[in-house]
Amino acid sequence: RLADLTYDWRDSETSFSDIGGYYDLKNALREDVLEPLRAAQRGDDRYSRFGIEPERGILLYGPPGTGKTMFAKALAGELNIPFVELSPADVTSMWVNESSDQVKTLFSEANEIGQCIIFLDEAEHLFGAREHTAKSAHAEDRKVTSEFLAQLTRDDREAIVVSATNRPGDIDRAILRPGRLTAHFEVGLPDEEARHAILKTHLNDIPSRVSGDEFAALARHTGGLTGADLANLVGQARRSAAHRDAGAVTREDFPSEDALEELSAELAATHET
Ligand code: ATP
Secondary structure (H helix, E strand, O other): OOOOOOOOOEOOOOOHHHOOOOHHHHHHHHHHHHHHHHHHHOOOOOOHHHOOOOOOEEEEEOOOOOOHHHHHHHHHHHHOOOEEEEOHHHHHHHHHOOOHHHHHHHHHHHHHHOOOEEEEOOOHHHHEOOOOOHHHHOHHHHHHHHHHHHHHOOOOOOOEEEEEEOOHHHEOHHHHOOOOOOEEEEOOOOOHHHHHHHHHHOOOOOOEOOOHHHHHHHHHOOOOOOHHHHHHHHHHHHHHHHHOOOOOEOHHHOOOHHHHHHHHHHHHHHHHO
C-alpha cells in the first residue's frame, strides 16, 4: 500500500525498549501523545470527553546525538503507524525547486495513509525565526514554510508532525503556538542511569561478558557523553573484541577509566558549545 507513494514512507522497527533510559520522557510521551492517540484509534472517548485532543504537533529539542530521531521513530513503532523522515536536504530541495507543491503532496499522501508520522529534523531550517535564518528571506522559502504552517493548522490533519532541533532558541515563536507545534519535549544528555542502559542496549544480542558492576563503572565515567557517543564507544569495543578474535566483548575492550575521563571532558566541552 505504501509502495505507490512519492515519499519514502516506512514502517518503524524502533520502539521505546530500544532507547536506553529516559524514563521520565518516555512516560511524558506515553501520557501526552501515545495514550490519547491510542484511545482515539480504538474509539474510546476518555480523553475527548474532557476536551483533550491528541498532540499532533511535537517539537523534540536537545543536543545532537541524544536520540531525538530515535524517539520520533519509536513513536511510530509504538503506534504501529508509517513514518517518513524529511531531512534538511529534502527541505532545501523544496526551496530550490520552488516547491510548496511538494509539501501539499506530502500531506495529501499522509491523509491517504491516515495516522502516520512526518519527522522533520533540524526544524530550525524550516521554522527558523527570520532574524536567524538568512535563507528565509527568500520569498520561495517563505512559501514552503507557509505551506507547512497551513498544513499544520488544518483541522482534518491526521498526520502527527514530529520535529527536532538542537537550537530551540532559533525556532520562530509563532510556530510554537496552539494548533501548530504545541507539545515540546526536551531530550537532554543522558544521566548515569540512562548511560548504563544505553551501553547495555548496544550490547544486546552481542556476545558479551561485561558485568553489572563494570557497566555501572563505565556509566559513572562517561558523564557528558550523548547516546550517539556511547553507541560509538560500544562500536569500538565490538571492533576491539573482533580484532582479539575473542569469544565475547569484555571490559578490556573499553578504554581505561583515565581515558574515559579524558574523553568525557573532551566531549562534554563540545556538547556545550
Ligand atoms: P541529531 O540532532 O544529530 O539528529 P539525534 O538527537 O536525532 O541527533 P539520534 O540520531 O536519534 O540522535 O541518535 C544517534 C544514535 O545514537 C542512534 O542511532 C543510537 O544508536 C544512539 N542513541 C542515542 N540515544 C540513544 C538511547 N537513549 N538509547 C540507545 N541508543 C541511543
